[in-house]
Amino acid sequence: MHPLFRRSLAAALTTALACTAALAQAPAAWPTKPIRLVVPFSAGGANDLMARAAAEGASKTLGQPIIVENKPGGGTTLGADLVSKAAPDGYTFLVSAAGVISNSMIKKSMPYKDADLTPVAMIGLAPSVILVPADAPYNTLKEFIAASRKSDGFHWATAGTGSTPHFVAGVLQTKYETKLDIVPYKSGSESITAVLGKQVEATSEASIVAIPYLRSGKLKALADTWTARISAYPDLATATEQGYGDLRIAHWAGVHAPRNTPPAILDKMAAAIDAAMKTPEIASRLKGMGIEPIGGTRAAFVQFVDEERARLGAVVKATGMKDE
Structure with a gap:
């Protein structure tokens, strides 16, 4: 075999193998099924x-x-x-x-x-919303934190260890020296019920869950814990706006x-x-x-x-x- 032909054949085989490998790695015309x-x-x-x-x-x-x-x-x-x-x-x-x-x-x-x-x-x-009873004597996050420090501490309901309300409470405790006693429930709905019944002073819940209670006047909101106001409830100030920028949950x-x-x-x-x-x-x-x-x-x-x-x-x- 002529050396030039042999080199050309080798190059062609190398190219073919590279193309085959590329095709093997590339997905087919995805998606082709549900x-x-x-x-x-x-x-x-x-x-x-x-x-x-x-x-x-x-x-x-x-x-x-x-x-x-x-x-x-x-x-x-x-x-x-x-x-x-x-x-x-x-x-x-x-x-x-x-x-x-x-x-x-x-x-x-x-x-x-x-x-x-x-x-x-x-x-x-869905931004997390800090919720308290409708007749609670505090109307802002600052007032809530100050009130917790003046008492033996507030009971805070969570949906269990590692739930979003648990992390909200964790930030309030470690960053802002809020005195909270964590009370774990099995679900967010149980936590809401506990606040409504005044078995605990507060909890937090997703905006989609919280807003109906706020519009009906059954609960009061102290802060939206994300970085922007909730589109469906724009009157509620964020924790960041109130001076608590580390509360981002x-x-x-x-x-x-x-x-x-x-x-x-x-x-x-x-x-x-x-x-x-x-x-x-x-x-x-x-x-x-x-x-x-x-x-x-x-x-x-x-x-x-x-x-x-x-x-x-x-x-x-x-x-x-x-x-x-």
Whole structure:
């Protein structure tokens, strides 16, 4: 064989092998079948409602049905574990929440590793609202904190160890020297009932849950604990506006995928969710309920998850929060 021909043949084979490898790594024309969106909470809550709005909008962009499947249990670990062990083929995603970030910090054992789940996109968030009885003698967060210091401390209801209200209380205790006695209940609805019955002085709850109680006059709100006012209840000042900038806690929903899901699929899914959150009909519907649609790029959600992990981790360390 002539040396020049041999070199040409070798180059052609090398190119063919490279193309074959690239094709093996690249996803097929995704998606070609329905996609499963696992929600680690019961139906009807803020996380579930955001998941269904995202599924509705993203399915139109992707041209395939997105099926929402509720898998509550274990403080999100049941659903998250299911997704962490799913095939990384772009047909199973997790609707994530703060618990997906914080569980490994407070639980003795975990069925999966944090690295088994990859951030994909932000859906939206429901700011947490600090709630007290309607006739409570304080009207601002500053007055509440001062009143707690002058007494033996206030009872604060949570939905259990590591729940969003628990983190709100943790920041109030460690950053602002609020005297609080944590009272864990099984759910946010039980915590609300405890405040209504004046068995505890306060709790916090997602805006979507809190707003009906505020509009009916059954409860009083002291602060929105996110960085902007709630679109559906703009009269309520944020904790940051009141001088408590470290109090940044929200009930958020994002999307995670099994580790090793192809980046091209992750980017396409992120773009579809972003488009859904920018759809006027969906955005208006969510805002009307007290949920803020976010969307954004995959890189932006990765940054958010990193910052959330650091922020929540600092609260866990400062409070010694552990799920016994």
